[in-house]
Amino acid sequence: MVEKLRFRDPDLAKRVAEKIHKIAPKEGTVKICHVCGTHEWTITHYGIRSLLPENIEVIAGPGCPVCIVPASEIDETVQLALKGVAITCFGDVLRVPGSKMSPLDAKAEGADVRVVYSVADAVKMAEKEPEKDFAFFAVGFETTAPSTAVEIINKPPENLSFLVSHRVIPPAMKLLVEMKDLSLNGFIAPGHVSTIIGLKPYELFPKHYKMPVVVAGFEPIDVLFGVYMILKQLSENKPQLENEYVRAVHWEGNTRAQEIMQKVFGTVDGNWRGLGTIPFSKLELNEDFTSYDAHLKHDVKVEKGVDIQKGCRCHLIVIGKIRPTECPLFMKACTPHKPVGACMVSTEGTCRIWAKTQTC
Numbered sequence: 001m002v003e004k005l006r007f008r009d010p011d012l013a014k015r016v017a018e019k020i021h022k023i024a025p026k027e028g029t030v031k032i033c034h035v036c037g038t039h040e041w042t043i044t045h046y047g048i049r050s051l052l053p054e055n056i057e058v059i060a061g062p063g064c065p066v067c068i069v070p071a072s073e074i075d076e077t078v079q080l081a082l083k084g085v086a087i088t089c090f091g092d093v094l095r096v097p098g099s100k101m102s103p104l105d106a107k108a109e110g111a112d113v114r115v116v117y118s119v120a121d122a123v124k125m126a127e128k129e130p131e132k133d134f135a136f137f138a139v140g141f142e143t144t145a146p147s148t149a150v151e152i153i154n155k156p157p158e159n160l161s162f163l164v165s166h167r168v169i170p171p172a173m174k175l176l177v178e179m180k181d182l183s184l185n186g187f188i189a190p191g192h193v194s195t196i197i198g199l200k201p202y203e204l205f206p207k208h209y210k211m212p213v214v215v216a217g218f219e220p221i222d223v224l225f226g227v228y229m230i231l232k233q234l235s236e237n238k239p240q241l242e243n244e245y246v247r248a249v250h251w252e253g254n255t256r257a258q259e260i261m262q263k264v265f266g267t268v269d270g271n272w273r274g275l276g277t278i279p280f281s282k283l284e285l286n287e288d289f290t291s292y293d294a295h296l297k298h299d300v301k302v303e304k305g306v307d308i309q310k311g312c313r314c315h316l317i318v319i320g321k322i323r324p325t326e327c328p329l330f331m332k333a334c335t336p337h338k339p340v341g342a343c344m345v346s347t348e349g350t351c352r353i354w355a356k357t358q359t360c
């Protein structure tokens with residue numbers, strides 16, 4: 001089986017898979033949760049689940065930064081676009097459904113919605129057209145938030161403001177651990193996010209919740225090692241924080257990026273689509289930078305959004321309670337071409353990743 005899965009080193013993968021089978025408990029289920037869209041892509045694309053014993057479940061948590069943007073924040077973007085402000089955003093957020101419209105629907109109605117590859121592109125656009133108002137829809141976890149912060153520190157032109165939808169991962173992991181009916185046994189922590197935040201923010205999981213955490217990289221072998229390391233901790237009854245991704249992640253993380261983020265943003269309670277409000281999980285512009293806040297500048301107000309469309313199970317997908325194939329709309333009413341829920345939009349969304357395996 002391993003040979004068929006295009007591992008860089010199939011022999012090593014085979015040996016790790018064998019070790020996993022040896023160390024896995026013979027009874028009961030072990031549930032390991034990851035919180036990263038790229039991990040889900042690796043796991044699904046390389047068929048990692050098929051290499052594990054049946055009682056070792058690897059589930060996908062809220063690791064897609066686009067999937068968890070609540071409808072109300074999409075609605076704000078749409079509202080702003082329809083008011084005549086040019087919206088700049090990353091391509092994967094374009095088709096995320098709001099309560100009634102996605103940013104792409106607003107574009108179809110004639111609004112000026114432009115895809116950019118970086119915040120710097122949004123700055124350049126605003127500089128080029130000083131007579132026009134622009135807003136950048138800033139979505140993403142700790143990996144992308146520093147690039148937004150850098151541009152804000154560098155004082156972008158006054159005709160550019162920001163709809164900040166950045167979220168931070170550790171508070172969402174805390175929420176998952178505290179969901180008793182989820183019964184998690186360990187976390188594979190996200191490699192990208194950890195390059196920025198380092199390891200310290202995960203310390204509370206083994207200390208306070210007795211929950212093993214292994215930061216893992218994105219090669220299939222990294223994920224297999226991550227699973228093995230968690231099972232080893234469980235077999236020895238020694239929950240701890242370990243770093244499998246030593247080639248990229250260091251204890252203190254990227255301190256410069258952290259400083260910049262802290263200068264520009266503070267954390268406040270934030271709504272996550274399908275998860276509700278998570279304390280201190282959303283980034284908000286600090287007082288010194290509120291002149292760049294699109295809400296204040298353009299008086300954007302949305303009371304409450306409709307996060308989950310009828311029949312959609314995204315609220316269960318983002319906590320790994322069900323698999324995409326268990327949603328009755330999967331690849332019927334909801335496809336990558338015509339997504340109903342947010343998890344089918346971005347290439348980091350669990351439903352979208354699973355859909356790819358059905359179409360390729």
Ligand code: SF4
Nearest residue numbers: 313314327334341351
């Ligand atoms: S398949 Fe579509 S409708 Fe179903 S949970 Fe996934 S995104 Fe939502």
